[in-house]
Amino acid sequence: MKKPLLCISLVLVMLFTSFTTAFAEAFKDETVYVNLxxxxxxxxxxxxNHVHGFNDSDYFIDYGKYSDIKNLSNDAKPEIKDDTVKWPTSLLKQRDLYYEGTINKELPLNFEIKYFLDGSEIKAEDLAGKSGDLKINIKVKENFKDKKNKPAFLTQIQLSLDLDKFSDINAKNATxxxxxxxxxxxxxxxxxGDGDFTLEAKGKNIELDP
Incomplete structure (x- = not known):
């Protein structure tokens, strides 16, 4: 199998996501990893999800339609019913709780990625085996249902390039x-508002998964 041209992953870091009780507080920070x-x-x-703090009730309850939930902190298993996930709050006395789940839902952002080789637009699947000046353009458009109450988050767009295949890499305003x-x-x-990001590089025998 051919190596991938690039690995594109999107990270949405959700801020100020929390759960609060009347007696004490337990907070949940959420990071969403999206492979494009x-x-x-x-x-x-x-x-x-990162749960920290303490809740005086018996359970910390998270709401969401998850699949393949994995506890990243210990061997404890949650109680799952419909769209709720319940964790014993006794776990929070020991350490913070981290757990991962897979979801299937619409994102608050839409992405469009276009490729150009030597100045001409080209489909990603047609890049395999070619060489030349490559430009990748990523456009981000908001997809909020309620524009007045947009969630607070930032988005990190990460690309990984094989240095055996690419040189003279230039990405303005990127780290x-x-x-x-x-x-x-x-x-x-x-x-x-909308975002527009561009990466340029010289590619040699570009390889791409089918």
Whole structure:
């Protein structure tokens, strides 16, 4: 199987997401990890929840339609019924609780990804084996039902490029880090209108999963 041209992942960091009781407080911070297909459509969505603080009731209750829930902190199992997930609050006396679940829902953002080789637009699947000046353009558009009460979050768009295949990498207003033979490039989108991000690089024998 051919190596992927690039790995595109989207991270939505939800802020101020909390659960509060009348007696004490337990808070939940939520991070949403979205893997995008090469055209910007969603491949899969995973949520990592961080519960901290303490709740005087017997259970901390989370509301959401999750599948494949995994406890990342210990071996405890939640009680799952319909769209509720219940964790014993005794777990919070020991340490913070982290758990992951898969969800299937509409995102508050839409993404469109286009590719250009030597100045001409090209489909992602047609890039395999080609060489030249590559440009990747990512457009972000808001998809909020209630524009007056938009949730508070920031979005990190991460791309990973194989340095054996790409050189002269340029991504304006992005941060980058090299890990082994990969360069991870990160763009930050804030929910203040649409976003437009561009990455340019020289590609050699570009490879792409079918």
């Amino acid at each position: 297909k090469n055209d910007g459509n969603v491949s899969d969505i995973k949520v990592v 980058s880090a090299i890990v082994g033979k990969k360069m991870n490039i990160n763009f930050i989108y804030l929910p203040f």
